[in-house]
Amino acid sequence: MKLVAPKLSYIEKTSFEECLKKMKFQDVHIDQNIQQRTIIQDLTFDGCLFENIDFTKVSLKHLDLIDVTFDKCDLSNQNFDHQYLNRVQFKNCKLTGTSFIETNLKDVLFDHCQGRYSNLSSSQLFNVMFDHCDLQEASFYDANFKKIQFNETNLIQSELASLHHKGLDLSTCQIQGAMFDLASLKGLIINDFQAVDLIGILGVKVK
Numbered sequence: 001m002k003l004v005a006p007k008l009s010y011i012e013k014t015s016f017e018e019c020l021k022k023m024k025f026q027d028v029h030i031d032q033n034i035q036q037r038t039i040i041q042d043l044t045f046d047g048c049l050f051e052n053i054d055f056t057k058v059s060l061k062h063l064d065l066i067d068v069t070f071d072k073c074d075l076s077n078q079n080f081d082h083q084y085l086n087r088v089q090f091k092n093c094k095l096t097g098t099s100f101i102e103t104n105l106k107d108v109l110f111d112h113c114q115g116r117y118s119n120l121s122s123s124q125l126f127n128v129m130f131d132h133c134d135l136q137e138a139s140f141y142d143a144n145f146k147k148i149q150f151n152e153t154n155l156i157q158s159e160l161a162s163l164h165h166k167g168l169d170l171s172t173c174q175i176q177g178a179m180f181d182l183a184s185l186k187g188l189i190i191n192d193f194q195a196v197d198l199i200g201i202l203g204v205k206v207k
Contacts, residue, residue: 023043040059044063069089088108122143162184163184
């Protein structure tokens, strides 16, 4: 799958404090944590590179993300519900409990991320890749998938019911205990071993 990468040609190194003074996060590279607890809301991150940032002290609210890369960042329990993410990369990030409910994601990469308990319910995903991620007990309930790739991703006990997809390929993923409904199984691509895990949903018993 080919994703459109974030456009980060003209970024300049700065700090959270400087961006907050201007109330603007555009064409910036930030690699130093902010010390005080901070709320950042009702803004667009446009052309931003965040490296090794722990967002534990930062509350992100009502933010759109355009041309943004998070590299080795902790975004656990952050809320991106009802927002727009375009050309965004999460690389080696911690996304435990992070919420993307009813969010529009386009050209988004999740690469080697820890996303246990993350929530993408009722989200719209177009041209999105999950590569070597841990998404145990994550929820994709009622999500709409178009051009989605899951590669070597842990989906154990994740919620995958009421999915809207065509030919979703989970053949390289771990799906033990994942929750599907019959409609979500239609068109799903799996391997022989995974079929054993899913056969019970069809009411079939193997002796």
